[in-house]
Amino acid sequence: MRGVATPAGPPGEASAPGARPRHDRRCTGRARPSARCAAGHRPGHRLRRRARRHGHVAVHPARPPGGRGRYGEGQVGQALQIDPTGLTGPDAGRAARLLKEARAAALSGRRSRLVPRPVIGESWERVIERGVDPDHDHRAGLLSLEELEERRRRSPLAEVLPVLREGLLSVADAAQHIMAVCDAEGRVLWREGSAAVLRVADGMGLEVGSDWRETVVGTNGLGTPLVVRRPVQVFSAEHFVRTLHPLTCAGAPITDPRDGRLLGVVDVSGPLDSMHPVMLALVGSVAQLAEARLRERHAVALDRLRAVAAPLLARVGGRALAVDRHGWTAAVAGMAPVDRLALPASFGVGRSRLAALGMCLVEPLPGGWLVRVEDGRERTGTTRVVLDLRGPRCWCVTVSGGAGEWTHELSPRHAELLYLLAAHRGGRSAAQLAQDVFGDAARTVTVRAEVSRIRRYLHCLLEHRPYRFREGTEVGLLLPDRPADLLPHSTAPAVRRARVGGG
DSSP states (O other), X not given: OOOOOOOSSSTTOOOOTTOOOOOOTTOSSOSOTTOOOTTOOOTTHXXXXXXXXXXXXXXXXXXXXXXXXXXXXXXXXXXXXXXXXXXXXXXXXXXXXXXXXXXXXXXXXXXXXXXXXXXXXXXHHHHHHTTOOSSXXXXXXXXXXXXXXXXXXXXXXXXXXXXXXXXXXXXXXXXXXXXXXXXXXXXEEEEEEOHHHHHHHHHHTOOTTOBOOHHHHOSOTTHHHHHHOSOEEEEGGGSSSGGGTTEEEEEEEEEOXXXXXXXXXXXXXXXXXXXXXXXXXXXXXXXXXXXXXXXXXXXXXXXXXXXXXXXXXXXXXXXXXXXXXXXXXXXXXXXXXXXXXXXXXXXXSEEEEETTTEEEEEEEETTEEEEXXXXXXXXXXXXXXXXEOOSSSOEEEEEEXXXXXXXXXXXXXXXXXXXXXXXXXXXXXXXHHHHHHHXXXXXXXXXXXXXXXXXXXXXXXXXXXXXXXXXXXXXXXXXXXXXXXXXXXXXXHHHHHHHTTOO
16 A cells, blocks of 8 residues: 655744654645655555554555545545455455445445445446445346246357356355356346355345346446446445345456357355455456357357358359358458458348448358358349258258258257248247147247257248248258158157148
């Protein structure tokens, strides 16, 4: 900690000859950094003594944060900033008491010599403006089981959950902490760790499916990193809501390296007395490992797309390129390579105008798009999908267009679903497909998950509400010569009816 000191008295005033220099009570750190008081003390010594009286709690001289005038800004003098990061044991308890004093001053609007760290003070101002109750947490309705499973399925965080578990869960469990992962909207999707702390978290509303945005439960280790988009530790009374003061939390955001989109936050929370100074650094490092895993998976996906696109691009005359769904380039032909192509929000199969290339013809590829530049010539083409179910164990879908065709082998479940959509061109709802495949219309979550996986390679050739093939797409269905040989291993009620000619 550094401070500055004022001279011992007014200019021109001298001490008596031979008198022992006396400490000047005004030596509080408001003059030049090189100034000393008459007793020869170094700058800011009173502030250091005050810190020692607080039991080595990190209390730093700092200017009050700007904003709403709740922290004594504009006063002559300096505020004392409370920084509990790096504290353990008794020091952590003393810091918690000082933070409660700073929080009480912020809530009452009175001026105080104690202020929180800027990231916490700014968060308090935001939640005060939003009218969050500081004494009682507001618990928004939990997600239904179906909606929770849908969010988990759609979230890219599911791909890196093993990385988060490996890096944090063993440490969290040993340190009496829990790990929580929320999406970009602050909804808790996963929560694991110490059973005892999980029970405590239940009483505080930190449950799977709960909403932990800053505007709902105030300053916290999940919602605040979502706002500031950097790792944040929230210690005891730094939580805006009083019922969360027994906790200390460390959260770090995770972003999608493909487009910079915020995916969510991973957080480690536990009792105040079990906090460790390195927890924030650990959480931040594991979040970076998760982002690195997403980059690796993206590179593998581009390699797969490149393998599919290479023979098609070899037959294309003129300029063309294969890009993934985020516009990252896998391969090009007849033009200089580019790292990424900016795609409009409404991008899809058909003719589309791109700012960098002009009018283009777009066709689907597994995991991306084939983009052909028209170069002033009008080109038209129809996309055709052929579903081949003639084999007893091997089934595939073939997509063909103006640039050529590609084939994808189907799993038994995907073969069943695509057969049903090809047989019902008007479309089927999730409940109808669940009834057709499982004989249970309530199993819509499983159906949605499988259709989502199919759309990874068929993209917008499949539409939803109801699920159906895109209008204008030619669909061919190749079936066995004998109806009884249709998908022989399938137990789906609709397939069994088709085998006996029941449709």
